[in-house]
Amino acid sequence: MSLRKPPLPRILLNNVSCMRNAQTILRNINVSVHDGGALVLTGANGAGKSTFLRMLAGFSRPSAGEILWNGHDITDSGVFQQYKLQLNWLSLKDAIKDKITVLDNVQWFELLEGKSGKAKEAIELMGLGRLMNEKARMLSMGQRKRLQLARVVAIDRPIWLLDEPSVALDSEGVKLLEHIISEHRKNGGIVFVATHLPIEIEDAMILRLPQRFPRRKTMVDLLD
Template structure:
């Protein structure tokens, strides 16, 4: 009887450490993520959540260890060229063109992917259907975030890297976010989220990042502590 080998994780962080500004952000992290999995990065502002995402995106190299995609190191140029085609990045910088319509802002990225036909459905799902022909400069902050999420759906790549995706969303928007994450995972997609706000997900792995070292104390700080004016 031949025993089946367990499937190789889609993403594997093998003893990964990361430095930023000469400070240790991550130390000896070991995480494996399979298709349909979710990883949540938690921590205070400045703890390194975005740095962690940038490392997973290949923008920042680990200071030690390796990140493997399908068993291959993503820092190898040939591997990274293929790996990046599977990534969908959502950051706090929304890359929305103010003079374009809502629909144009989604279709532009869809065309760059060589795809078409998903933009309007994604916009409607995110509750922006009536604003499809409006200029993006008319949108509120919450609507801009919904536009980002619509673009995520239209581009339709398997690995989502989401940096604070619920910021600026109202309760209904957060529910939509949770829904599209759930549906993406049902299809075998992977979701990696950096957040300091609660987002409901089924059985995610959680990595908690410790606060960074405090800044050096200034003369003003010392005077404040001593109670002197």
């Protein structure tokens, strides 16, 4: 009787390092994530949390090592075209259009994705139902973050990259965030969260990035 091989990780970071401005930001990172998995990145500002997510999103390349999706290097152009369709990116820049309604903001992203029908449900889930037809400029900072999260839920891609998703959220908003992450994982989704604030994510792997100290200024720096 032959033994069944364990499944490949959906995403594998193999000895990954990254440089920025001639400095090593991340060094020798090894992580494997299967369907339903979660990784929480913690660390001080400047430790490299956003840089890590940008690498996963394919916005920048590792200076060493490789990032594999289904066993294939995401920096390969043919692979990346398929890989990027799996990603749902939430950044500190909310990309919310102030002059259109809350509903239109979510449906616009659905239209870009060739999807429809989940916008209202996602908005209700994030507690913005009564504001659905209000212009987005009327929203508070916390409500804008909920709107961002509603778009993530409506688009429903398998891999979530969430950069500081709980910033500006009140305690109820954080609970909603934790809920949608849990539900996404139950359906086989993968979540990467970069945060300096506590978020309860069951059985998540924790990667603590060490604080970096600024390099000493050189004469070239001083002359700039």
